[in-house]
Amino acid sequence: MQFQPIYEDGELIMPKLELDLSASPSVGIITDLRRKQLLMEQLSRESGNYLSWAGQNEYMRLTVEELISFLIRMSGREERAAVLTDYFALKEERKVRLMQLSSSKRVYVTLLRAFFAHQSTLVLEEPYFYLEEQDRRQLKRILDDLSQQKRILILTSNLEDALISCDVIYRLSGSGLHQLDIRDSEEEKQEAVKQDEANITLQKISTKREDKVILFDPPEIDFIESVEGSILVHVGGEHYDCTLTLTQLEARLLNFGFFRCHRSYIVNLQKVREIITWTKNSYSLRLNTGKEAVVPLSRSKLQELKALLKL
Amino acid sequence: MNISYKRASAIFVKDYKEFSRNYALSIMLLFPILFAVLFKSAGASLPGAAGFLFNSSFVLLTCFAQACLIAEEKERNTLRTLMLTPATTMDVLMGKSSLVFVMSTVVLAISTLLFGYEPANIGVFVAAIVLSIVLYTAAGTICGLYSKTLLDASLSIIPVAFIFMGAPWGAVLAKDYPVFGVLDYMPSSQLVHLLNLSPAGYSAGEVWPPLLIIAAWTAVLTLVSVVLYQKRLRDE
Numbered sequence: 001m002q003f004q005p006i007y008e009d010g011e012l013i014m015p016k017l018e019l020d021l022s023a024s025p026s027v028g029i030i031t032d033l034r035r036k037q038l039l040m041e042q043l044s045r046e047s048g049n050y051l052s053w054a055g056q057n058e059y060m061r062l063t064v065e066e067l068i069s070f071l072i073r074m075s076g077r078e079e080r081a082a083v084l085t086d087y088f089a090l091k092e093e094r095k096v097r098l099m100q101l102s103s104s105k106r107v108y109v110t111l112l113r114a115f116f117a118h119q120s121t122l123v124l125e126e127p128y129f130y131l132e133e134q135d136r137r138q139l140k141r142i143l144d145d146l147s148q149q150k151r152i153l154i155l156t157s158n159l160e161d162a163l164i165s166c167d168v169i170y171r172l173s174g175s176g177l178h179q180l181d182i183r184d185s186e187e188e189k190q191e192a193v194k195q196d197e198a199n200i201t202l203q204k205i206s207t208k209r210e211d212k213v214i215l216f217d218p219p220e221i222d223f224i225e226s227v228e229g230s231i232l233v234h235v236g237g238e239h240y241d242c243t244l245t246l247t248q249l250e251a252r253l254l255n256f257g258f259f260r261c262h263r264s265y266i267v268n269l270q271k272v273r274e275i276i277t278w279t280k281n282s283y284s285l286r287l288n289t290g291k292e293a294v295v296p297l298s299r300s301k302l303q304e305l306k307a308l309l310k311l
Numbered sequence: 312m313n314i315s316y317k318r319a320s321a322i323f324v325k326d327y328k329e330f331s332r333n334y335a336l337s338i339m340l341l342f343p344i345l346f347a348v349l350f351k352s353a354g355a356s357l358p359g360a361a362g363f364l365f366n367s368s369f370v371l372l373t374c375f376a377q378a379c380l381i382a383e384e385k386e387r388n389t390l391r392t393l394m395l396t397p398a399t400t401m402d403v404l405m406g407k408s409s410l411v412f413v414m415s416t417v418v419l420a421i422s423t424l425l426f427g428y429e430p431a432n433i434g435v436f437v438a439a440i441v442l443s444i445v446l447y448t449a450a451g452t453i454c455g456l457y458s459k460t461l462l463d464a465s466l467s468i469i470p471v472a473f474i475f476m477g478a479p480w481g482a483v484l485a486k487d488y489p490v491f492g493v494l495d496y497m498p499s500s501q502l503v504h505l506l507n508l509s510p511a512g513y514s515a516g517e518v519w520p521p522l523l524i525i526a527a528w529t530a531v532l533t534l535v536s537v538v539l540y541q542k543r544l545r546d547e
Binding site: 050051052053055056057058059060061062066070073074075076097113116117118119 | 317318321324325328389393395
């Protein structure tokens, strides 16, 4: 899949891109609103793509069941509406008109059109953004089933949304596509790092921002993230660059109640509010910082975390 | 261009449910019947009442309903997702138009009976009415395509109402201002001529020109609406 470069006012907004969708059935692209629109525009010109826009609306006066049977007839499928309503977990809502559904459910029902698409590639813009947790889980299940036969491309501005159901994630910026390293830590070699004796007394984590060195007390830090090789320390919704590696930071912060929950994440356990279970082997941690922050949790790390928290 | 009966009927059923549950729109079905009752009590002496009844019904019901059906789909962005289904342009247009056609036929039949209009030649009358319904459906499609929301659609009907409903009246001025003679070629004026055929007797020369003019209008507007529909959707 290729994208043409786009200039605006003489400035390069999007370089020429080449995206390989065959590597994984579900690919996520994290980028901003403008670039999402530009991508959608280019994708809509190809006939093999099904597109689901974020602001999509539905026939509000139909009931859920009527809408599903309409979509079945339009797509020429053979299934019965009742079977699919069960599959979509909408049994209780089947006689409810769309306009009377909760807003999260309404968006969920709108997204179901993707299920009926005959195109081989499904492009979804911000599918999870407006959904409550229950509906996110249902949509993830449906998308996982769809990805057996189709390729799914998710455009979002939120890493956590992309992590829900994408195996390969790219970040798109003015300089191009960069693949995020989100492999689970089990593949990683456990390097035994000798602790530097001199560093034990140093309790501050030093970060850099615009040539200033900022020191943080470990308890202040919400979580630490590794993005494209650079280490970002998140404090109160802001992030700061750090020159240490995650392994060094992990060793240094172990005694402060920090936990390596993912190959590219270290989280402050004092700030964890909730363990979200997406499916049997996909988890996230929600933090109780002022801003909504969710950090992925590797499957392999779950047992370790449970032991730590004495669950 | 192939039409899938299954998909067109799915759109028909879907639009019927949507339309019947949107009372702000479906109340328009009552207007022709209301007019029929009003004009009947006013007496058959009122000249041009039958013409006004039919022409206003076409604009207020056929044209308005079609414009709203299309504009509502555009407002909710569901038209572009319809494009992503296997449904073709003709499936969508046929599904919607057939709903409007059925509604118009039923309501006009009722109001004709209530009004007590007796056509000179039932065959010519039915042909003229059917052609007119198709014509105003096409006009409604064009209105709907030029509007972005339901509100736009109800406003875009106004020029159609002026041009088509007013034409028979404007044609009266042709004696003083020859320019208005053009209005006599509007389908609504021609329909009035057909409705005014005397039951006692009429010549073929009185029947064929109006019918052909209406048919020409129908063909042109239908073609324009289909082409415009495809062009508009490609632009979005």
